[in-house]
Amino acid sequence: MRAVYIWQQPTWAEFKWDNERLITLLSDVRNLEGRIIGLMDGVGFNVQNATSLDVMVEDVLRSSEIEGELLNADRVRSSIARHLGLNTEGLPEPDHYTEGVVQVMLDAVRNSNQTLTHDRLFNWHAALFPTGRSGMHPITVAAYRVGSEPMQVVSGAMGREKVHYEAPASEAVPAMMDKFLDWINKEQGIDPILKAAVAHLWFVAIHPFDDGNGRITRTITDMLLAKADGMPHRFYSMSAEILRERKGYYEALEKTTTGTTDITPWLEWFLQTLRSAILRSEVTVKRVVAKSSFWQRSREISMNDRQVKVVNMLWDGFDGKLNTSKWAKITKTSQATALRDISDLIEKGILVVANEGGRSTNYLLKEEL
Template identity: 35%
Template sequence: MRWNWQLPDWPNFGFDPSRLRVAEERFLKGSGVVVGTMHHLDEHARQGIVIELISREMVESSAIEGELLDRASVQSSIARQLGLIADKRRSNPAEAGAAELMADLYRRYAVPLSDELLFDWHRMLMNGRRDLADIGAYRTHADPMQIVSGALHAPRVHFEAPPSDSVPLEMARFVAWFNDSSPKGDAPFPAITRAAIAHLWFETIHPFEDGNGRLGRAIAEKALAQSLEAPTLTALAATIHRRRKAYYAELQRASQSNRIDAWMTWFADIVLEAQASTIESIGFLIEKTRLLDRLKDRINPRQEKALIRMMAEGPNGFAGGLSARNYRTITDAASATATRDLAELVELGALERIGERRYARYHLKIPAAANSIIVPGAKA
């Protein structure tokens, strides 16, 4: 099989721009909602949302590659990287490196792409690794860079990247295009279009010995943020993680031709889904803060601990709801105390109970995210 980079038209990707026009318009409109809402929040609330979104993106991006990071440790590391107050939680090298990368992406989204920036990101991401020959540098090994699955004696090759000795030239061409296609470049591209091409192109070159998936998704996020001229994240990794099987299938299909309409359409759908998820998350985080502020001095430490634990699971709380038994596990409360605490939280409007007695389950009673989002230009 000949891969896309082996074809005569590489890297002149062909697609129909008109198929992305509606998606581009929807993305810009949604981005205005996100940026406008963040501007209307106070500094403390904005910092909390930024830390939550950045940490989730890195945790999910690592999970796509099979690496599990502790969310709380990543959050603490990100807070330190951004110069915010953080607890003294210790992070392992992978968590600290991931946090450093995401904080740098957020802070320096507008900086042009370069080999040096990518090398810095790679060193951050590979923090603590001792098994790689090339860290903070493009790969140099002579063996083919392949994506394979199956048994060692009969591997299935899903993709083979360009040989290592051609990577510097390939990356020079990619970096030049990325900067030229930026909003301030000589040939600017629309947001989603640029991010989709950038991610596919970078993944095709696969320039590093490891970490290409996470760096490629960071580049896509950088492309989207530059198009918005705002330090923001679109929750791409979290959405791709939910569509992981389709993601790899679409990448493999796109690696066989430089006519990439199917990839562009699929990626555009993912970006819009990711943006909707980001808007929902921001709304939930705003309402979460409002609820805890309203309940301040009205609930005991056990109740606060249980609510925070539920909120850590996201807008839907625990799958299936919180049971009295779960509450006792979280708080170490006695059975009668747990029953009384839960009844009070229902009465205060923090929880909603479904079912009776031992079948009772409790769900967070938080308004829909749309009620919390401020649409720029709209009247309060």
């Protein structure tokens, strides 16, 4: 028996959910969000901007990666940094496509209070597909899909395809998008975070474009989450967490879009994933705050450029264990100079010898103990 899709339900777009099942999750998310904002309020604008830059780079990269597209991280960083007025020294010039992807994300989160219109969506879509093609195939760009071919989400090899979802016919899309945008731009008295979750599902269900629906869905979600927390900076990445939970993401969407208009399970999945994203971010933000505090306390301590470089790398999450050989390689200096640099930082109370076995001596920031 053919699946009945959510848009075929008599009560389509009249979504309902069980608030009792969501209240604890929603409260957890709000509390975590408050903790992150509180942490960032304790540091200067430079640190806030640097942290937000890292998060936005991650968000752009991972949203594209979900769709199987790998962007150059340095070009993404260069584009975002330039738009934020931050230093781009040593970074490559962003290409035209990367610039378009970044502009879409920045428009969404920095102008989250602006009305979401058909034209704004079309502008986003045009930026994602500047050549008018998806891969080698021409698509309708900056307009909703047309034609009689069914819009299907499929997987599997040719001849063995599995249809996971079939979207509404193209002639139904304009009216459905009218209703969706009307809902987005009006206050309904529901929690703004829940609104972001509902919008995510609703847009996916309509699948209004020939391609790029997933990326634009996540852009709308980021816009509504930015509006929900009222912050111009982003301190967590929902797209990065969705990528980590990609299998569960697609399963949750498929289950909900082939079910009834009771979307409680989807909202639970969304809130759980958002909570994980904020928890993961909290670890990073705490480290950023600790790093900022460290440099404020250490401003009277004399360090050479090599020492500053490696200490910053340790604060930023050094990959592996630091020893004399790695120090020499990173700073392009001799083993003897590396050992003198390290010994000097131990005397100044910045580094300590790691209490572990092994043939080589490893070092840690004293504050990591």
